[in-house]
Amino acid sequence: MRYSRLFGKTQREIPSDAETISHQLLLRSGMIAQLTAGVYSFMPLAWRSIQKIENIIRQEMNKSGCQELAMPVLQPVEIWQQSGREAPFGQTLFHLKDRKDRNLVLGPTHEEVITDLASRYIQSYRDLPQRLYQIQTKFRDEPRPRGGLIRVREFIMKDMYSFDASPEGLDESYQTMKQAYENVYRRCGLESMVIDADSGAIGGKASHEFMIVAESGEDSIIYCPKCNYAANAEKAVFKKKTLPKEPPKDLEEVATPGQKTISEVAAFLSLKPENTLKAVFYMADGKFVMAVIRGDLDINEIKLKNLLKCNDLRLAEDSEVKAAGIAAGFASPVGLKNSLTVADDSVENGSNFVAGANKDGFHLKNVNFGRDFKADKMADIALAAEGAACPFCDGTFASKRGVEVGHIFKLGTFLSERFGANFTDAEGISHPIIMGCYGMGVGRLLAAAIEQNHDEKGIIWPMPIAPYQIYICGLFLDNPAVSQAAEKIYTELEAQGVEVLFDDRELTAGVKFNDADLLGIPLRLTISPRNLDKGGVELKLRRNKESELVPLESIMERVITCIKSQSDL
Numbered sequence: 001m002r003y004s005r006l007f008g009k010t011q012r013e014i015p016s017d018a019e020t021i022s023h024q025l026l027l028r029s030g031m032i033a034q035l036t037a038g039v040y041s042f043m044p045l046a047w048r049s050i051q052k053i054e055n056i057i058r059q060e061m062n063k064s065g066c067q068e069l070a071m072p073v074l075q076p077v078e079i080w081q082q083s084g085r086e087a088p089f090g091q092t093l094f095h096l097k098d099r100k101d102r103n104l105v106l107g108p109t110h111e112e113v114i115t116d117l118a119s120r121y122i123q124s125y126r127d128l129p130q131r132l133y134q135i136q137t138k139f140r141d142e143p144r145p146r147g148g149l150i151r152v153r154e155f156i157m158k159d160m161y162s163f164d165a166s167p168e169g170l171d172e173s174y175q176t177m178k179q180a181y182e183n184v185y186r187r188c189g190l191e192s193m194v195i196d197a198d199s200g201a202i203g204g205k206a207s208h209e210f211m212i213v214a215e216s217g218e219d220s221i222i223y224c225p226k227c228n229y230a231a232n233a234e235k236a237v238f239k240k241k242t243l244p245k246e247p248p249k250d251l252e253e254v255a256t257p258g259q260k261t262i263s264e265v266a267a268f269l270s271l272k273p274e275n276t277l278k279a280v281f282y283m284a285d286g287k288f289v290m291a292v293i294r295g296d297l298d299i300n301e302i303k304l305k306n307l308l309k310c311n312d313l314r315l316a317e318d319s320e321v322k323a324a325g326i327a328a329g330f331a332s333p334v335g336l337k338n339s340l341t342v343a344d345d346s347v348e349n350g351s352n353f354v355a356g357a358n359k360d361g362f363h364l365k366n367v368n369f370g371r372d373f374k375a376d377k378m379a380d381i382a383l384a385a386e387g388a389a390c391p392f393c394d395g396t397f398a399s400k401r402g403v404e405v406g407h408i409f410k411l412g413t414f415l416s417e418r419f420g421a422n423f424t425d426a427e428g429i430s431h432p433i434i435m436g437c438y439g440m441g442v443g444r445l446l447a448a449a450i451e452q453n454h455d456e457k458g459i460i461w462p463m464p465i466a467p468y469q470i471y472i473c474g475l476f477l478d479n480p481a482v483s484q485a486a487e488k489i490y491t492e493l494e495a496q497g498v499e500v501l502f503d504d505r506e507l508t509a510g511v512k513f514n515d516a517d518l519l520g521i522p523l524r525l526t527i528s529p530r531n532l533d534k535g536g537v538e539l540k541l542r543r544n545k546e547s548e549l550v551p552l553e554s555i556m557e558r559v560i561t562c563i564k565s566q567s568d569l
Contacts, residue, residue, distance in 0.1 A: 001468065003503040008033075008043040010515050021216045022447035023148025025459050029518050031467075038145025038153035045519065046446065048467040050156065053442055054135055056187050056464065057158050064180045066131040066160055071113045073137065077103040079112040083418055087311050094139045106139035111415055111437055114161045118433055119421035125165050128423060128433070129173060133160035135442065149447035150218060150403065156442040164434045165423060174206075174410055177438045181210050181406050184440070189462025190449055193400075195221055196231035197407060206410040210440075211402030214451035221402045222384045226395030233399075234302035236384035239391045241296065243274060243350035249366040251334075256363045260329025262295040265363060269354060272296070277347060277355040277367060279331045281316040281324070284308045288316060288324045290331070290339050292375070293382060294346035294353075300383035304342065307379050332356035333373040334364060343375035344382050403448035404441075411435040459520025460542050463566035468501040470559065471521035475509050475528035486527045489537070489555060498559065517542070522566050523559065541566070 008030035018024040026032045031046035042050055058068065077095065080086040086093065094106040107113070114132060122128065135158045142153050149155070162173035178194065185192035190212050197209035209232055211221055222238075223230035231237075259268045266273050276295030281288065282304070289308065291299050305313040321328050324339060332355035333341045347353075347369045355367040367373070386399040413432040416422070422430045446465075453460040463469060470493060474486040490502045501521060503512050509528075516524050526538040526547075537555060540547035541562065550558045 001501050003501060004505050006044065006501070008045065010518055018148065020147040020150060020218070020447075020451065021454055022150065022450040025450055025454060025518070025520075026148055026447065029459060029520075032148065038142055038151070040149065040152065040154075040443075042443075045467040049446055049449075049461070049465050050442060052465045053188060053445055054156075054158075057135065057184055057440065057442070060180045060183050060187070061133050061158070061160060064131065064176050066133045068134060069132055070134050070136065071107070071110050071117075073107050073139070075105050075107050075113060077105050079116060080105060083112050083115075083415055085112070090311055092140045092142070094141050107136075108138050108140040109157075109437075109439065110134070110136075110159055111161070111411070111435075112419075115415045115419040115421050115435070118163055118416070118435075119419045122163060122421065122423055122433060125423055125425050128163055128165045129169055130163040131160060131173060132163075133158060133438075147218060147447070149443040152443070155444065158440040158442060160438040162436040162438070163421075164436075165425070165431070167434060170410060170412075170434045170436055173436050174408065177408055177436070178208065181408065181438070181440065185210065185212065185405070188445070188449065188465050190445075190452060192405070193221060193223070193230055193402065195223070196229075196235050208408050209404050210406035210408075212405050212445070212448035212452050213400055213402050214448065215401050216451050217401040217403040217448075219402050219404055221400045222386070222388075222397050223400065224390040224393065224395040225398055227390060227393040229390060229392050231384070232404075233384055234300060236388075236397070237380065237391055238382075238384045238397060239389035240294075240346050240349055240382065241274060241389075246351045248368045248371055249352050251367065251372065252365040253357050253362055254365055255361060256330070257361045259363075265354060266295065269363075269365075271354060274350065275353060277332060277353045279333070279356060281321050281326065281328075281331075282313055283316050283320060284310040284313050284340075286312075288320065288339055289342060290326075290333060290336065291342045291344075291381065292333055292347060292373075293344035294350065297344065297346055298383040298385070299344075300381055303379070303381045303383075307342065307377060307381060327356065327358055327360050330356040330360055330362060331358055332364065332367065333375070334358065334367055336373075340377075341373070341375050342377045342379075342381065343369070345378055345380055346382060347375075347378075403444065403451050405445045405448050406438075406440040408438040409436060411437055454520075457514075458518035461520045461522055463522045463563060466520070466522050467499075468521050469499045469523060469563050470501070471516050471519070471524045472500055472502045473509075473512050473516055473524055473526045474502070474504060475512070475526065477504060477506065479529050481532055482527055482529055485532060485537070485552070489525065489527065492556060493559065496556065496560070498563065523562055525555070525559070 010030050011028045014024050015027045032040045138157045164170045193211045197207045220233040222236040259265045274296035278293050278295045280291045280299050352366040357364045388397045416432040421433045477483050493500050524540045531537050536549045536551045538547050539550045
């Protein structure tokens with residue numbers, strides 16, 4: 001491809017609304033173009049990388065015994081009502097009506113559609129197992145699209161669904177897909193981690209996320225270096241600090257003027273945060289909830305939402321707290337009525353806590369769970385953090401940043417039961433099909449690759465998913481010797497099947513070098529009068545600072561060797 005014919009242009013300035021590295025570089029390199037919030041066009045360079053990622057995914061899916069199909073984007077809302085997932089997805093679903101006033105949604109995922117298909121075409125154990133997948137555009141009305149391709153409203157996803165006759169069969173499908181996902185990321189040249197995850201609105205009994213490790217990632221990965229346990233912060237469990245149990249003392253009200261936060265109260269009363277209780281207020285499907293936890297811990301809102309089994313959970317607004325009769329900053333469940341109280345199990349681990357007195361400027365000393373307050377619900381609702389104790393060994397948690405690029409779930413039978421997707425066993429007895437689902441964001445994987453592979457100059461593409469393998473930089477192309485050498489190398493490389501972007505523009509060396517670094521093509525060949533006078537061309541790997549002069553007669557062999565070595569990373 002000649003750069004002069006390439007559709008799209010690079011930008012020198014960082015777009016003001018682009019926060020993540022991948023968003024900035026995709027826009028600056030001219031690889032994506034925004035149409036509206038959370039909706040992007042893939043320009044030719046990005047689309048070449050997308051196609052390479054899709055090809056790798058297809059190869060690994062097919063190798064794992066999967067069959068590709070295509071399902072409708074338009075889905076009748078009735079199937080979402082039948083599954084019971086319309087409410088959990090809530091406003092994320094794009095709703096529309098056709099000309100006959102029938103209610104439809106744009107598919108954010110296809111569990112309902114594939115289960116309906118399974119109910120029609122799977123009747124016997126002889127029809128199992130089945131593994132079916134597609135690569136298709138999905139739609140989710142995200143409230144806050146951000147990060148370029150990281151969180152969008154229209155996106156490309158590979159979704160696969162497994163159907164088995166037994167839990168053991170599901171385990172085999174699940175492990176096969178787990179391995180296939182790891183193969184995909186490895187073949188894309190990316191460092192990934194598999195971690196325990198929350199199932200969210202998809203549902204199911206177990207799930208894992210796949211993270212591309214990147215310092216600029218939006219997700220927090222909690223892991224134990226000693227035993228290799230890993231989970232996202234929303235799912236991670238940990239050992240909470242054990243506090244000494246003291247005999248309960250009498251309640252004592254103390255003045256704490258202006259001391260509202262845990263750190264302020266602890267400092268004012270010369271206590272440690274773990275000797276206090278924290279109250280946080282939420283609205284769960286419109287109902288006011290007080291969540292109580294030990295002062296050294298934070299609330300995990302995903303765990304809380306799962307415990308309450310609500311569709312919508314958010315922090316209560318000041319007006320809602322006031323309407324509930326709560327003294328913000330001085331609140332506790334002691335003596336509080338007409339409010340649902342949820343407590344973290346840490347409130348049982350300790351005694352004689354300091355908590356709010358439910359009136360401005362005062363706290364209570366010697367608050368004890370059971371004697372002074374009770375909870376409507378109690379569970380682990382604490383957020384894990386770096387430095388916490390691992391529950392599976394004597395190690396201590398560390399953390400990394402990452403971008404989620406895949407999620408797999410053991411769905412079990414709850415969807416097949418609702419859609420009547422059953423099979424008969426060898427004795428003729430009917431059973432619900434046991435399902436799994438496996439998603440992988442293709443555009444998000446592209447963005448994650450950039451989050452993991454970049455420097456201050458631009459993108460550094462891994463060779464397997466780079467839009468082109470070679471960037472030929474011709475300098476002073478009005479010089480016949482340079483022009484002839486560049487054209488000859490370009491033609492011969494393409495004849496060898498090498499993917500080449502030939503910068504044939506009449507621009508300065510500085511502009512061309514800047515664009516080469518920004519676009520991140522793995523290998524650059526610079527053809528100039530000076531290099532030709534030395535009998536060769538300059539070869540430079542984008543990842544390296546050093547370059548080398550390669551004789552003209554050796555260029556083909558050297559380029560092929562470099563491509564192979566970079567492809568095998």
